[in-house]
Amino acid sequence: MNRDLDLAGFELHPQRGAVLGEVHARPFTRLIAPVTVLRFAFLSQGEVAAADRQKFVAFCMSHGQAPPDAGTKHHQVTIDTTQLRWEQHSEFSTFTWIVSSGTPARRFGEIGDQSAALIRSLSQSGQLLVAVKLEVEQTSAALERAQELFERGSLAVAAVRSGPAVVASDFRSDDQGFVRILVCNDGLSPGRLGALVQRVLEIETYRTLALLGLPAALELAPSVDHIGRRLVEVLEEMQGAEDLKLNNHLLTELTALAASLERGAAGSLFRFGASRAYYEIVQARLAVIEGGEIAGYPTWSSFLARRMAPAMRTCATMEDRQADLSIKLARAADLLRTRVDVELEEQNRDLLRSMDERTRLQLRLQSTVEGLSVAAIGYYVVSLFGYLAKGAHDGGLHVEPSLATAIFVPVAVAVVWIVTRNIRRRHLKHDERSGAHD
Structure with a gap:
């Protein structure tokens, strides 16, 4: 027994009805x-x-x-x-x-x-x-x-x-x-007449909508012109700018120009795209309805082309200028940022060199101070030993205080120097371990 096949067993795409209905819309x-x-x-x-x-x-x-x-x-x-x-x-x-x-x-x-x-x-x-x-x-x-x-x-x-x-x-x-x-x-x-009327109405509707891009292009023109002129001036200043402060100022200005340009481009992106799409619809409708010229009067295509085409070219030119300026601003900013980075690296190198020289001087001073410290501590230790020797002599021991003190001087100095050196080594090892952990 034959049965008609239906779609009951299939999982239908949720947009299938809308897609099929679009063919019959309007x-x-x-x-x-x-x-x-x-x-x-x-x-x-x-x-x-x-x-x-x-x-x-x-x-x-x-x-x-x-x-x-x-x-x-x-x-x-x-x-x-x-x-x-x-x-x-x-x-x-x-x-x-x-x-x-x-x-x-x-x-x-x-x-x-x-x-x-x-x-x-x-x-x-x-x-x-x-x-x-x-x-x-x-x-x-x-x-x-x-x-x-x-x-x-x-x-x-x-x-x-x-x-x-x-x-x-x-x-x-x-x-x-x-x-x-x-x-x-x-x-x-009646069917063909209805189709003709609808297409004619669409031509006038989309013609007007397409021309909305022209006021937007004319409004953006002064700003884009200013950005273009200022970009040239900044590039000229970049050639002779050697000061980091001036380069940073130029980089800030380029960033502001790029932000201004992108703001205008973002605002006009939809308008220019819509104008281009509407103009294409107008041309498509004209191609469908027009059959020829009458009595020397211009056809709709030729009449509208003389008036709409320049407006559409203005919109397209403005869109191209925005894109071109955006690329140039980004390239100039990259060049200037590279120059600033190089100058900062040179400054950091000079700073590190200065710090290295300062550290070397500090080490010398530290060595001098350590030598003086050994002498001072040794003198203090020898003085204490001298008091002990005098006390021992006064107590009845056969000790010559001056001779014992003289003999103890190199021993005291050597011991103080060894102790100071060991302390410094322990500090250096501790600093190295701390630097490795960091």
Whole structure:
């Protein structure tokens, strides 16, 4: 009897479901023109992102919609004629409002009062960075419509690779603060139209996020320039610096410069890396949607390349300068530290030589003192012996005090010298044992 094989007997990896589900995350929304799409992106990380998520959950529940599951980064709800797509990323969250009117809008991006009130009711704690107003129109007169809406000096138009459609924008903020984008559909299916709109929105979102690295690079530029100039000055001072105090001062300054540089590099590491990743996403999305140039107007790729590429090069150059300066500072500090160590060793050598000379003088003085001590102690012992000899003579013994004292002098001196020498030897042996134990 045949049975279907299941995975009941296997130990599944805890991340298997998340990995498989990632392929189906953020699906395209099927769209039918005419439709107005508003995209907001808020910078939110950590506690701010958690608070904004709770606000979105409360918004869903207040309108009778199911909230996102715990850990879910994408969710979509439909309220009357308005759809809301919520997506949470590593440093930002997006809210995409899709308003379908069924009839062409009287003005670009115009939505009803009910939809406007619904959008305003969902507040966020994070800072607003991206605000896009995208209008999808069912028309074949794409160029005429684009020329009517946008400033011609900044207008970029491109045919869509996947079918009969055109995208256009001047990438400028309107009076309400929105960047306006026009999508003219002339036969795309709802699925392809939804995919096109999502990719266009991603281009504008990631374009803005990528350019966040430029202010950081410009802010770091004066500090990096100062560190570079000061490094050259320190290296010049190092060539003529022979004083240990001056070398120590230069080493302290190099350490401070390196700390300042590393602080700036650590702060900009994520920003420059994120800008590089976002720029790559923009280029990937442009490669997917663009099909060709229209009527001599620049395509989105050429338009954005002229403006984004210099900014990205600035960020990359600043990142390279930080890395290069870090290596040079470390090398200069090593050279200066080596010079300081050599100077300290020379000072220690001179100090040891001075101590050795001082010890030699002390030994000579000690030998002299020992000789004087032997004479003094011998004189004292002989004097005592003289008193004993005189006492013995006065007591009736046949002893000549002067002769006995004279004979005793070399004996006393010899005995005192031998005793003193033995004492010194014992002290030296004790010091040697103590030094060996240390």
